[in-house]
Structures are given as C-alpha cells and as structure tokens.
Amino acid sequence: MTKLSVNINKIATLRNARGGNRPNLVQSALDCERFGSQGITVHPRPDERHIRYQDVLDLKKVVTTEFNIEGNPTPEFLELVKKVVPEQVTLVPDAPDAITSNAGWDTLRHQDFLKKIIADLKSIGTRVSIFVDPVVEMVEGAAETGTDRIELYTEAYASHYHQNRDQAIAPYAQAAERAVALGLGINAGHDLDLDNLKYLKQNIPGLLEVSIGHALICDALYLGLENTIQLYLRQLS
Ligand SMILES: CC(=O)[C@@H](O)[C@H](O)COP(=O)(O)O
Numbered sequence: 001m002t003k004l005s006v007n008i009n010k011i012a013t014l015r016n017a018r019g020g021n022r023p024n025l026v027q028s029a030l031d032c033e034r035f036g037s038q039g040i041t042v043h044p045r046p047d048e049r050h051i052r053y054q055d056v057l058d059l060k061k062v063v064t065t066e067f068n069i070e071g072n073p074t075p076e077f078l079e080l081v082k083k084v085v086p087e088q089v090t091l092v093p094d095a096p097d098a099i100t101s102n103a104g105w106d107t108l109r110h111q112d113f114l115k116k117i118i119a120d121l122k123s124i125g126t127r128v129s130i131f132v133d134p135v136v137e138m139v140e141g142a143a144e145t146g147t148d149r150i151e152l153y154t155e156a157y158a159s160h161y162h163q164n165r166d167q168a169i170a171p172y173a174q175a176a177e178r179a180v181a182l183g184l185g186i187n188a189g190h191d192l193d194l195d196n197l198k199y200l201k202q203n204i205p206g207l208l209e210v211s212i213g214h215a216l217i218c219d220a221l222y223l224g225l226e227n228t229i230q231l232y233l234r235q236l237s
C-alpha cells in the first residue's frame with residue numbers, strides 16, 4: 001500500500017499572507033487526517049516563508065498519522081527534529097534561497113556528511129529518508145549512507161509526463177528496482193498531481209509513500225479539501 005502524506009506548506013503560505021492565524025494550520029492538519037491523509041509533511045525552510053519552527057512543535061502535539069519533517073540538515077533543523085522526533089525525517093539538499101526543492105543529494109560526494117547525520121537521527125528513533133534523483137549511482141550511494149528510505153525527486157517525471165510518460169517513468173523504474181535490491185524503502189514526491197500519480201504508482205512496485213502538497217492544495221481550492229484528498233487516495237488504490 002502506498003501512503004499519502006499531505007504536505008501542508010501552502011496552507012501555511014496562505015496563513016502567513018495576512019499575518020494572522022487563518023487558516024489555522026493545526027486544524028487543517030487534523031482535517032487532512034480526518035479526510036483520509038495517512039501522513040502530514042512539513043518543510044520548515046530557514047526563512048520560515050511558510051512552515052514556521054513553532055508550527056512543527058505545535059503539530060507534533062496533535063498529528064496522529066505519520067509526521068514527516070523535510071529539510072536541509074542545518075544545525076537549527078537538526079535541533080528542531082531532535083526536539084520533535086517525528087516518525088520520519090526527509091533530508092533535502094536545498095539552498096536557503098531555493099524557491100522550491102530542485103535536486104536530490106549527491107550521495108557520493110556527500111556520503112560521509114550524510115552517514116554521520118543519518119546515524120545521529122536514527123539513534124533518536126526517527127526513520128530517515130533522503131531526497132534522491134532517479135539515478136542508479138545516486139541510489140547506490142544512498143544505500144551506503146545508512147538511510148532507511150530514499151525519496152525519489154519526481155519533478156522531472158512530472159514535467160515530462162504529458163510529452164511521453166513511458167520515457168518519463170523509465171529512470172524512476174530503474175532507480176526503484178535498484179533501491180529494492182539494496183533494501184531501501186521508496187518514497188516519492190515533488191510536483192505529483194491527479195494526472196501523473198496513478199502511472200507513477202503503477203510503475204514503481206513497492207512505493208511506500210508519496211508526499212504531495214502544491215498541486216493538492218491548488219486542487220482543493222476548486223474541489224474542496226476532503227474531496228481532493230479522497231481523489232488522490234483513489235489514484236493510489
Ligand atoms: C522536498 C520537496 O519536494 C518538498 O518539500 C517541496 O520542496 C515543497 O517545498 P515548497 O512547498 O517550499 O515548494
């Protein structure tokens with residue numbers, strides 16, 4: 001079964017736009033869970049443009065599904081994760097000023113760096129996933145870091161899906177096959193939506209979790225949050 005983890009970053013974007021507490025992020029997370037989401041994902045960036053560090057502490061108190069915290073493993077991020085001890089932490093090599101996540105780890109060049117951080121995070125009992133491009137060598141490097149899972153960075157798949165979905169999925173299927181052979185769990189995320197999700201699921205055997213935010217929250221503006229979450233879950237069934 002592939003779990004849906006709703007990334008609520010963009011609900012925080014809307015809340016921050018007016019400086020108040022509307023929409024209430026904690027309530028939104030509880031509603032996402034009530035509507036069927038099997039996880040809540042947040043990505044507190046250093047500039048706190050959407051998810052604030054305090055949000056993460058507040059959410060930890062109420063989230064009852066899997067809490068997944070994504071981010072670049074800066075000292076501040078690691079301190080926050082150690083305070084919260086989420087079910088999962090996903091390490092992403094984002095630059096502080098990146099408009100969004102735009103690459104996976106170079107798991108060969110940064111292997112020693114990742115090894116130390118992953119061992120430290122696993123010692124507090126959180127599952128670790130690392131953001132990886134669909135490149136077999138990067139998957140092999142990831143296996144050497146001690147990570148529990150990889151999260152396949154699906155922006156390239158999404159951007160090529162409509163031109164040629166067979167070509168778009170090919171590197172992901174190869175990377176996933178290698179990951180399974182190496183005993184790595186497989187997550188996926190970034191730019192997944194109602195058009196491309198089912199085909200990804202059908203072609204990545206053993207896909208454990210997708211984290212979806214931007215498109216899902218955009219869809220919810222027109223279709224309603226409960227209906228939208230149900231529609232995404234149906235793509236995974
Ligand atoms: C790692 C990943 O793909 C998501 O966290 C994505 O980057 C969402 O971040 P934004 O909501 O800031 O675009």
Ligand SMILES: NCC(=O)COP(=O)(O)O
Nearest residue numbers: 007189190191211213214
């Ligand atoms: N890890 C991907 C994620 O959490 C959400 O990415 P997106 O759906 O907002 O592109």
